[in-house]
Amino acid sequence: MSLPDRAALGTMHGKAAAIAPPFASLGLSIVVPPDLDTDAFGTFSGEVPRTCSMLEAARAKARAAMAATGLPVGLASEGTYGPHPVIPFLAQGYEILLWLDSRTGREIVETLTDPDPCYDQIEAASIAEAERFLSRIGFPATALVVSPACDRTRPIAKGVRDMDQLRQLIDARCNDGPFVLQTDMRAHLNPRRMTMIGQLAQQMADRLARRCTTCSAPGWGFLRRGPALPCAWCGSETLVPGGEIRGCTACGAETPVARQDGRTEADPGSCPLCNP
Numbered sequence: 151m152s153l154p155d156r157a158a159l160g161t162m163h164g165k166a167a168a169i170a171p172p173f174a175s176l177g178l179s180i181v182v183p184p185d186l187d188t189d190a191f192g193t194f195s196g197e198v199p200r201t202c203s204m205l206e207a208a209r210a211k212a213r214a215a216m217a218a219t220g221l222p223v224g225l226a227s228e229g230t231y232g233p234h235p236v237i238p239f240l241a242q243g244y245e246i247l248l249w250l251d252s253r254t255g256r257e258i259v260e261t262l263t264d265p266d267p268c269y270d271q272i273e274a275a276s277i278a279e280a281e282r283f284l285s286r287i288g289f290p291a292t293a294l295v296v297s298p299a300c301d302r303t304r305p306i307a308k309g310v311r312d313m314d315q316l317r318q319l320i321d322a323r324c325n326d327g328p329f330v331l332q333t334d335m336r337a338h339l340n341p342r343r344m345t346m347i348g349q350l351a352q353q354m355a356d357r358l359a360r361r362c363t364t365c366s367a368p369g370w371g372f373l374r375r376g377p378a379l380p381c382a383w384c385g386s387e388t389l390v391p392g393g394e395i396r397g398c399t400a401c402g403a404e405t406p407v408a409r410q411d412g413r414t415e416a417d418p419g420s421c422p423l424c425n426p
């Protein structure tokens with residue numbers, strides 16, 4: 151199966167600016183349907199909770215874009231931001247990009263972890279208290295979500311990119327207690343996130359350029375992590391990640407790929423039996 155010349159992108163947050171260029175090098179143009187309400191599938195600021203997994207949300211957006219454009223192939227991205235799983239005072243972002251071909255039902259998923267996202271928040275009672283925060287997040291290139299500290303899921307303003315507007319919002323609320331300023335995570339309002347989405351689109355385009363050696367379908371690449379490394383002393387399974395499994399979601403061909411550092415055994419120090 152060959153690549154289509156067009157794919158529908160389910161977004162209303164300007165992601166095509168980052169996603170289209172890598173695909174253009176494959177001769178594939180990105181079509182964005184106007185008026186697609188992707189916020190119906192969940193918002194970062196919490197008014198519409200995302201009730202399904204990231205992949206399900208991306209699937210729903212891609213399908214909505216395909217239905218709106220009549221194109222058989224769709225793309226959608228989804229991101230999640232929060233505390234680092236191991237170092238809670240650091241933030242981490244995780245982005246996925248889905249390629250969905252309705253002619254075969256085939257899906258390809260590329261993912262990316264951002265170790266240094268522009269994701270932050272502060273509780274403050276005045277602009278002066280927020281000044282260092284504002285310069286750290288790159289305001290006004292990065293926009294803000296402003297909420298009362300007593301209820302962060304009910305923002306009083308989103309996409310704030312203007313100091314005068316921010317002052318007015320805060321002055322108008324000065325008797326109602328402190329407020330919370332959060333980085334707006336919508337792609338067109340968060341330049342760091344847009345850069346990451348561009349990198350992810352490049353990963354997907356590179357992958358679509360790699361053909362399966364078994365069935366020659368485009369899209370050979372990462373499928374899942376391989377088994378964990380065995381302990382060098384006792385051979386039992388550790389928590390140290392092994393290599394990865396790469397393959398083709400069209401025909402099911404797959405092959406294990408060793409870790410980049412060449413390690414095939416784990417240090418006994420990370421073995422739950424030898425070092426409990």
Ligand SMILES: [Zn+2]
Nearest residue numbers: 381384421424
């Ligand atoms: Zn062991």
Ligand SMILES: [Zn+2]
Nearest residue numbers: 362365398401
């Ligand atoms: Zn194949």
